[in-house]
Amino acid sequence: MSTAEVPSRAELVQRIAEIAPVIRANAEWSVENRRQHEETVKALTDAGVFRMRVPRRYGGYESDARTMVAVADEIAQLDGATAWVVACSWIATWGLGLFPDAVQDEVFADPDVRVCTTIGPGSATAVPVDGGVVVNGMWPCISGALSGGYQQIVAIVLDPAGEPYPIMSPVALADLEITDDWYTTGFRASESVGTAARDLFIPTGRYLPASMVATSQSVSKLGTGSPMYQPPFISASAASIVGICVGMAKSLRDLFLERLPGRKITYTDYAAMSEAPVTHMRVAEAALKIDEAEFHAQRVAATVDDKAAANEPWEMWERARCRADVGAAMRLSLSAADIFAGASGGSSVYTRVPIQRIVNDLRAHSLHALMTPDVNAEIYGRVLCGLEPNTTFV
Template sequence: MDIATAPTRDELVRRASELVPLLQKHASWAEENRRLPDEVVEAIADAGLLRLRVPARYGGYECDTRTVVDVVTELARGDASTGWTFAVWSICSWLTGLFPDEVQDEVFATPDVRVSGLLSPGGAATPADGGLTVNGRWAFNTGALHSEWNSIVAMAPTPDGAGQWPVLALVPVSDLEIVDDWHTSGLRASGSVTTVARDLFVPMRRVLPMGPVLQEHYASERNAATPVYRTPMLPTAATSTVGTVLGLARAAREVFFERLPGRKITYTAYESQREAPITHLKVAKAAALIDEAEFHAHRAAALLDHKSAAGEEWEIEERARIRLDLGCAYERAKEAVDVYNSASGASSVYTSVPMQRIARDAQTLNLHAILHPDTNYELYGRVLCGLEPNTLYI
């Protein structure tokens, strides 16, 4: 497929927007059953959205980061768990594009393939003839219930045998044991279960050392000159998720204003909440917070897209600023959700009102280790003070 024939950003965002009513319709069932409905997964595939980060030679679109952010935002406006899971699939499709070309041929041979995964080491790998034998367990494995492949990270001996380093491996989900332990307060429908590997052999072609990957030394030859596949891994992966919290903030705004007409403020003289000055102050503050969140999210995406297109080297401060932008976006969006939630009245605690789910999902997202605002502020502050980052994930 020629990349020139790929849909535009506006077209892809429109397709995602058209799915919002379907996602809203199934959101309660999905939360109760702690997984995405098959109908939702199929609709995402039918819309062509799983191809956003697939190489053009396999029928993919090779979309830039801003497009991913905008599509995720729309999906999360319908349901945050769907938006988050889709973001993970987009990230892992991109990660697959970093592997040797023969591995990509294997994975992308399945149309609209879904690749899930995570970046934290959860296992140990030992050398075996032609590859590694992996044992371990990986919690928070979003998308595993609906995926064909899974990217996992394990600690393996370095080539000289003197130490250990993390390696990224692609494995069929069918080779993993699934532990149904995703009982949570937020993002319940993401089905982010634990997966387990027991003496799992992984051929060396499907193994990438994380050290070189974190420094943009990728294994694919055919993708080497493609801007989308030469961005830094951690900023790319983290920024791809930020649309989830933007979509939640927009959803909170929509739910609030849908319920506003006819509502009064109980135990006050206000027969119409819409006429109360406190409401005006609240909704104006929330609007400003959403604007701030979108500014930071879009600035992060713009930097990734600009530098990848130009082929420029990355400075440490630029990498850290991506983390800062994401921390700001997540925090500001959650604050906006909190404003709408607190102004929604006691009736919003009923499970039939989406606001309570939106608030729980926003809280959950802000606890993510890579996205936690305080962690990201500290990282950027260290760099501004001339200190080395205290993490490899930058």
């Protein structure tokens, strides 16, 4: 074990800027092949992004929420699916930091390990046997599985002596079956395949009740006291992913403005699109929506970091607002994307112009259960009205 020098937020963002040509050059290949190009994965690994939520004692950085938002934003400006794979690994490695030290010793033997995860059990069940449980079932849409080393699985324990309950455990992807079924209209490069366990034995001591992970209850003897583990699981996850939609919206803004010089508005007398008041109105409206989306992303990060630094208990409205902020950032990013895409003209439908690909990726991203604007807003509204949130994922 070793403790690596922890790079600053600015240094990590600069590292992404330096590998930007690699990510951009491989983006279309990744879409066509429905996985991240190995050059992209190596560049991200060398930049240290997979270490950001790994405990420092293993050479990780234990990066804060503001850093995750900044780095996810920067990667998403290059390719949203790449940022999603990275953020999913952040969520998984964070959760693994709550596990017994022996489990962490194995998984984090390589501090650059890539871990994919799910927070739902799919069809997986765990039957108690001597010394552990046997897991059978499958999990759909596991992002990052094709380039990952481990998956954090969830399964429902079917205990004849008590009520069923979910557990979580890291499993080597080599021990799981993969179904390459991710044929989609968006986020094609996110490596979101199906995985399955067949009579997989998991020993006692290698799994935790999911409720412990959700409430940041650590059983680690060496990792106690880190501010990174103070926030609830869903709030920490919200900070991991919220920068992605903002970065994707920014990429559309930049592409639109890059293509603007020399463009005209067909069937009008404007000599240049940039001279038309309708263009000014569209650009201003979309840019302000991106600013608003960034506000919500930064508020999630500030809430997570400030509560962690103060080591204060979380109020339910704060937890619900984190989800609401994620939904608001997504809604505003989508709205800005629609404006830029709608003003990009018929030429933007060609695959050589990435505008429609980015819009499709953003729409696919918005369909994830933790990103859906209306559902997230409803949860927050219920809490503000004095009701229970109607979900355990808060």
